[in-house]
Amino acid sequence: MIEFFKMEGAGNDYVYVDLRENAKKILQLNAELLLRLCDRRYGIGGDGLVIIGPSDRAAGRMWMWNADGSASAMCGNALRCVSLYLSADGRKRELIVESGVGLHRAEIISRDENVMSGSVRLDMGRPIFEAHIIPFSRESKDAPGRPVRYQHVLKGLDEGHVLSMGNPHCVIFVDDPDTVDIESIGPRIENDPAFPERTNVEFVSIKADGSLYQRTWERGSGETLACGSGACAALVAAASAGLSGRTNTVHLRGGDLFIEWNETVHMTGPARLVFRGQIDEREFPLFSKEG
Secondary structure, three states: OEEEEEEEEOOEEEEEEEOOOOOOOOEOOOHHHHHHHHOOOOOOOOOEEEEEEOOOOOOOEEEEEEOOOOEEOOOHHHHHHHHHHHHOOOOOOEEEEEEOOEEEEEEEEEEEOOOOEEEEEEEEEOOEOOOOOOOOOOOOOOOOOOOEEEOOOOOOOOOEEEEEOOOEEEEEEOOOHHHOOHHHHHHHHHOOOOOOOOOEEEEEEEOOOOOEEEEEEEOOOEEEOOOHHHHHHHHHHHHHOOOOOOEEEEEEOOEEEEEEEOOOEEEEEEEEEEEEEEEOOOOOOOEOOOO
């Protein structure tokens, strides 16, 4: 049996397995297995799988896969959850966590000592605007240090603002994200050949009080209740377009995130343990028998 736990950050939920003490286990993941594991009726249910491994540079290393089996280097909500989980060792208030894009400083703002839940402030790193790094295949004529404009062919939508927060994002400003046919438009932009590694898509509006409201079509998972790196991308795009200051609250269907952009982007938001359990390896063979 494989020990696992379920955590969520603003409703963005993943299945977590801690392999820090079993680093020699060999994963044998595939799309069919991940789809079954993340199915909310026939599996555990979740937006993807997160493996926590050892790191010689940090308290731990996050590895993650989307629900469709594709790997991703970054997920802000999952990284907050990993940070809260790792902070329980010695009740740390500050720690370094490693992801596929580098090292992140995490600060535990608040924590319920009786259950694993709290608020985490996380350094998400610098936004990336260089098209070849995002990656985005279309030539940019925009000034350096700003998101790349994306001229799509979809009627009724403004141009997109493309950048990376360790994973690619296309931010589109709309009057009301709740009226967007996200199930139709999201995958069309996600799979546009202009994005060689596909992209996350954020539909964002500016509320009357100046805060942001966002819906996200996540690469490899479909619409999720929240996307932390997407909220960071939304704030950067809005600030670059003169629609927001460099600090703001981003409202998502699963909760609120507070985003700050100075040299790097910081995100503050909730993280919570939902439950623990065991995975039957006969039904979900996550590891090779050789590992």
